Amino acid sequence: MNTEPSRESExxxxxxxxxxxxxxxxxxxxxxxAIILAAAITSLSYDPTSARAPWVVLAPLLLLIGIQINRxxxxxxxxxxxxxxxxxxxxxxxxxxxxxxxxxxxxFLLGAIFLIxxxxxxxxxxxxxxxxxxxxxxxxxxxxxxxxxxxxxGLFDQLFGIELYRGLIFRSIE
Amino acid sequence: xxxxxxxxxxxxxxxxxxxxxxLLVGSLFGLAIGVIPGLGGHFAMAMIIPFLYAxxxxxxxxxxxxxxxxxxxxGGLTAIxxxxxxxxxxxxxxxxxxxMRQNGEGAKAAGAALTACFLGATFGAVVLAxxxxxLQRIVLFFGPPEIFVLAALALTxxxxxxxxxxxxxxxxxxxxxxxxxxxxxNVTNTERFTFGMLELRDGLELVxxxxxxxxxxxxxxxxxxGGSLTGHNTEIMSAKETQKQIFQGIxxxxxxxWLVMRCSAIGxxxxxxxxxxxxxxxFIAYGHAKQTSKTKETFGKGNIEGVIGSESANDAVEGxxxxxxxxxxxxxxxxxxxxxxxxxxxxxxxGPTMITQRVDVVFVMIFTIIVGNFIGMVGxxxxxxxxxxxxxxxxxxxxPILVVIIFTGAYAVNLAWFDILxxxxxxxxxxxxxxxxxxxxxxxxxxxxxxxxxxxxxxAIQLQGPYFxxxxxxxxxxxxTIAFLAYNVWDxxxxxxxxxxx
Numbered sequence: 001m002n003t004e005p006s007r008e009s010e011x012x013x014x015x016x017x018x019x020x021x022x023x024x025x026x027x028x029x030x031x032x033x034a035i036i037l038a039a040a041i042t043s044l045s046y047d048p049t050s051a052r053a054p055w056v057v058l059a060p061l062l063l064l065i066g067i068q069i070n071r072x073x074x075x076x077x078x079x080x081x082x083x084x085x086x087x088x089x090x091x092x093x094x095x096x097x098x099x100x101x102x103x104x105x106x107x108f109l110l111g112a113i114f115l116i117x118x119x120x121x122x123x124x125x126x127x128x129x130x131x132x133x134x135x136x137x138x139x140x141x142x143x144x145x146x147x148x149x150x151x152x153x154g155l156f157d158q159l160f161g162i163e164l165y166r167g168l169i170f171r172s173i174e
Numbered sequence: 175x176x177x178x179x180x181x182x183x184x185x186x187x188x189x190x191x192x193x194x195x196x197l198l199v200g201s202l203f204g205l206a207i208g209v210i211p212g213l214g215g216h217f218a219m220a221m222i223i224p225f226l227y228a229x230x231x232x233x234x235x236x237x238x239x240x241x242x243x244x245x246x247x248x249g250g251l252t253a254i255x256x257x258x259x260x261x262x263x264x265x266x267x268x269x270x271x272x273x274m275r276q277n278g279e280g281a282k283a284a285g286a287a288l289t290a291c292f293l294g295a296t297f298g299a300v301v302l303a304x305x306x307x308x309l310q311r312i313v314l315f316f317g318p319p320e321i322f323v324l325a326a327l328a329l330t331x332x333x334x335x336x337x338x339x340x341x342x343x344x345x346x347x348x349x350x351x352x353x354x355x356x357x358x359x360n361v362t363n364t365e366r367f368t369f370g371m372l373e374l375r376d377g378l379e380l381v382x383x384x385x386x387x388x389x390x391x392x393x394x395x396x397x398x399x400g401g402s403l404t405g406h407n408t409e410i411m412s413a414k415e416t417q418k419q420i421f422q423g424i425x426x427x428x429x430x431x432w433l434v435m436r437c438s439a440i441g442x443x444x445x446x447x448x449x450x451x452x453x454x455x456x457f458i459a460y461g462h463a464k465q466t467s468k469t470k471e472t473f474g475k476g477n478i479e480g481v482i483g484s485e486s487a488n489d490a491v492e493g494x495x496x497x498x499x500x501x502x503x504x505x506x507x508x509x510x511x512x513x514x515x516x517x518x519x520x521x522x523x524x525g526p527t528m529i530t531q532r533v534d535v536v537f538v539m540i541f542t543i544i545v546g547n548f549i550g551m552v553g554x555x556x557x558x559x560x561x562x563x564x565x566x567x568x569x570x571x572x573x574p575i576l577v578v579i580i581f582t583g584a585y586a587v588n589l590a591w592f593d594i595l596x597x598x599x600x601x602x603x604x605x606x607x608x609x610x611x612x613x614x615x616x617x618x619x620x621x622x623x624x625x626x627x628x629x630x631x632x633x634a635i636q637l638q639g640p641y642f643x644x645x646x647x648x649x650x651x652x653x654x655t656i657a658f659l660a661y662n663v664w665d666x667x668x669x670x671x672x673x674x675x676x
Contacts, residue, residue, distance in 0.1 A: 025610035032349070039352065039367050050364040053628045054355050061348040068341050095398055099605070102397045106390075106577060106598050113581070114591060122578045134570030148575050152582055160228040162586045 023080035026072040033065045105129060117167030123149055177306055177533060184537020187232045188545060196233045197542055200240030201549035205557070207241070208248020215245035216388040219512040223381050223519065224583030231520040232538050238516050239542040242509060243295060244550030246452070246489050250287035251554060254481070255280055264488070266456035270473065270480030277476045281416040281558060285423020286478050287485040288554045290434055293427070294486030295547040297438035298445065298493020299540040306529065306536065309501040313526040316502060318633035319642040321525070323651040325623045325630070328504045330655050331448040332616050334662045339611060346607065346616040353378055353617075354624020361632060373592040380515040382584040382596040383621060387614050388508070389580045390601020395608075396569040396576075413559060420555050426478050433463060433479060434486045441487035445494025448506030452488040459487030492543060500536055501529045503626055508615035511622040 040058050043051050088096040105125070112121030123145055131141035156162045166174075187193055200222065207218040218241040226234040249264040254271035267287060274283035316324070329351075333343035356367045357377030368374040427434065437459035444455040463483025464473045473480050495506045496513075503524040505511040517524055528535060584597035607614050634642040643652055 021610060024606075028606055028610050028612075029345075032345075036349070036352070042367065042369070046359075046366060047362045047364050050359040050362045050366060053631055054352065054366065056631070057348050057351045057355070061345065061352065064341055064345050064348065068345060071341070098398050098400075099394055102394060102573070103598075103602065106581075106601075109577065109581060110591075110594055110598065113585075113594070118582065118585070122582070126574045126578060129574035130571065134568070134574075136571060144571070144575070148578060152578065155225075156582060156586055160225065160586075162228070162589070164582065165585065165589070165591060 019076060019080060020084060022072060023076045023084050026069075026076050027081050027084070029065060029068050029072060033062075033069060036061055036065060105133075113165060113167070115168050117170055118164035119149055119153065120167065122152065180533025180537050181303070183534035184539075185541055187534060187538050188236060188541035190232075192230065193232045193236045193538075196229070197236035197240040197546060198549060200237040201244045201546040202553055204241035204244035204546070205248040205550050205553050208245035208250075209252050215242050215509050216512060217392050218242060218245050219509060219516070220384045220389045221579065221583065223384060223512065223516055224586045226516055226519045227587065229520070231522055231535065234516065234520045235535065235538050236542045236546075238513065239539055240546035240549070242513070243489070243492070243543050243546035244553070246485070247288055247291045247547065247550040247554050250291060250481075250485050251284050251558060254283045254287060255558075264456075264485075265453060266460045266484035266488070267481055269460060269484070270475075270477050273474065273476035274478065274481065279419060279476065279478075281419030282423040282426070283476075283478065283481050284558055285420035285555065286427045286481050287423075288420075288551045289424045289427040290437075290482045290485035291489040292547040292551040293431075293434045294438040294441055294488070294490035295492060296544050297435065297486070298442050298490035299543045300493070301442045301490075302493040302496055303537070303540050305497050306533065309497060309529050313501050313529050315647060316526065317637070318630040319638055319645060319648045320651070321502060321504075322627060322630040322634050323643070323648040323655070324502055325504055325627050327651050327655045327658075328448040328498070328506065329616070329620060329623065330659050332506070332619055333613070334658065340662060340666055342611055343613045343616045346612045346614070347620040350617040350620020350622075351624045351627060353383070353621045355628060373590070378596060378621075379587055379590075379593055380518070380622070381587045382593040383600050384512055384515060384618065385580050385584050386597040386600025386602075387604035387607075387618055388512075389576070390597055391604030391608060391614070393573055393576050393580070394601065394605040397573050400569055416558055417555075420558065423478070424555075427482050430479060430482055433466070433482055436466075437463060437483040437486040438490035441490030442494040444487075445491035445506070446497060447494075448498065448504065452491040455491050456484035456488040460484040489547065496539060496543075500524050500539070501526075505619055505622060508618050511615070511619045514622050 036058070039054075040062060043054050043058065046054075084093070087093050088100075091097060109121060109125040112124055115121075116124070126145040126148055127141055130136045130144060131138060136144075152164075156164055188197065203222075204215070204218050207221075208215070219238055222238050222241055226238065229237065246264060250267050250271070253264040253267040254275055271283045271287065274280060329347045333347050334340055352367075354377070356374055358364070358375055359366055365375060440459045440462060441452070441455045444458065445452075460480055460483050463479045464470055467473065467477070467479050469477060469479075492509075495510050499505045499510040499514055501524075503514065505514045514524060522528065522532065522535060580597060581594045584593045585591065587593055604614050607617065638645065642648060
């Protein structure tokens with residue numbers, strides 16, 4: 001019986017286990033640390049009144065990130081990060097591949113919305129994912145695609161009067 | 175506005191024809207989302223937020239809180255019928271719910287859970303109503319210095335009391351505060367952290383950030399999981415047998431009203447403390463139910479008191495959590511942070527203004543919780559079987575639909591393509607945070623509180639000078655914060671030292 005504590009997001013921490021997680025965290029905190037450091041350097045040029053509140057936050061944040069990098073460094077090294085990156089690039093990590101593929105599909109949707117507009121973009125996105133990726137039947141894919149698009153049109157365009165983006169191509173023709 | 179005027183106005187608003195349909199739809203939506211494992215109350219609230227821009231305040235509150243109120247009820251059904259908690263807060267229900275199902279009493283447990291949720295939520299809402307006169311007096315002592323230090327105290331509580339590591343949670347909370355400072359500084363008109371991007375001049379929009387952290391990140395999980403959502407093939411009972419058992423469950427719960435009251439009181443008390451949330455409350459209530467039961471030995475083997483105890487506590491939490499959110503503008507959980515964002519969107523100001531002048535809005539919330547849970551209970555009673563089928567949905571089918579809805583919601587706020595990009599970016603960040611153990615709740619609460627923290631820090635310095643911290647209330651709150659943090663740092667260090675010696 002599962003008696004694990006909750007995954008609710010008030011306490012939504014659900015770390016995976018082992019060295020991989022620690023290496024991933026090391027990479028994550030290094031990236032976050034670099035961004036925060038860049039923000040700190042940028043804020044040095046601000047007016048003192050504008051920089052006051054950010055530095056109330058930045059000072060302890062940089063200290064804590066330093067502590068966390070030091071903690072992670074004791075558990076894993078740069079070699080572990082390299083191993084994970086290399087294995088991911090070689091396709092040996094199915095989870096990374098799955099995440100990357102979904103990000104790719106989302107970027108595809110973004111591009112489609114930008115070019116051909118919201119409605120056409122979502123039609124293409126839903127149908128492609130359902131029929132070709134999830135291997136759903138043609139009939140179900142077409143029905144779901146049309147119903148979802150119609151519901152979104154009904155809700156946003158008709159009920160709430162929000163005109164969704166028509167796309168670059170439509171705009172240039174217009 | 176007086177309490178009685180507010181109560182009457184709130185009741186009429188909540189049940190008016192322009193508000194009630196939203197409450198009904200929101201409650202049923204929350205119930206359905208709760209049933210689907212992996213999509214919790216935050217997901218339901220995040221999905222609703224984009225629609226709030228086109229709504230009246232009462233309708234928006236009813237829609238949002240209605241959905242939030244019933245998520246736990248839906249999650250309880252899945253925990254019992256499929257051994258998969260629909261939401262995290264139903265984890266304690268897993269201790270006895272599935273065992274009851276195995277004993278052939280699944281629908282009875284479901285009936286008990288639905289009723290306990292409703293009674294617990296009602297208890298919490300009534301306590302909030304009774305707290306109002308007290309809160310009205312307390313908030314008068316809270317100006318900018320007090321609110322600033324209180325926000326710091328709340329963030330410390332959230333970081334420390336969350337399940338995660340203290341350092342990681344503090345990093346998340348502070349990063350959230352920093353994110354709120356992106357954009358033009360209102361005082362000096364200086365651009366901060368925009369890195370020259372025009373789209374960031376007005377700062378990060380709340381909606382895409384919320385959608386990214388709590389909706390896109392869950393979609394990643396669904397995508398990775400693949401296949402059917404539950405992976406269980408539980409036999410669905412006949413409608414007649416289901417109804418019979420559900421009514422037995424309701425009867426059993428009403429018979430144990432004193433247990434419901436005690437466990438609800440635990441829930442409300444824990445809801446008042448920022449950072450604890452409903453999951454720990456339901457485990458503590460479960461422990462209390464077991465401790466005080468005459469049939470302790472059957473706990474874990476299918477004791478209905480275990481289901482009643484945990485479910486009544488996890489919904490009662492909301493009453494307590496709402497108190498600090500509406501009175502001080504300090505959310506104690508990520509759900510309350512989303513609610514606070516929603517109130518901003520609806521043009522409502524929380525804090526002393528709301529608690530003294532807009533009591534009707536507080537009562538709309540109170541009645542929404544009560545009526546929403548009632549709708550959830552009735553809906554759950556009659557929709558157990560159809561709702562159960564929702565868990566058989568394949569993630570491959572759900573993901574494209576959810577992605578499209580989320581992206582549309584992110585775009586609709588400002589009609590900005592850039593906001594979709596922000597939702598995607600925060601989706602990746604949220605997913606990574608979940609994977610490596612950083613609290614998304616702390617980040618969001620920091621982000622939501624960031625605006626108030628900076629404004630109140632500025633006002634406190636302008637009004638009282640740099641030594642505002644030495645006034646009685648800020649000093650007391652600051653000392654509590656320091657003592658609480660110091661104790662926990664010392665405890666963590668002692669624990670670390672102990673591990674080293676082993």
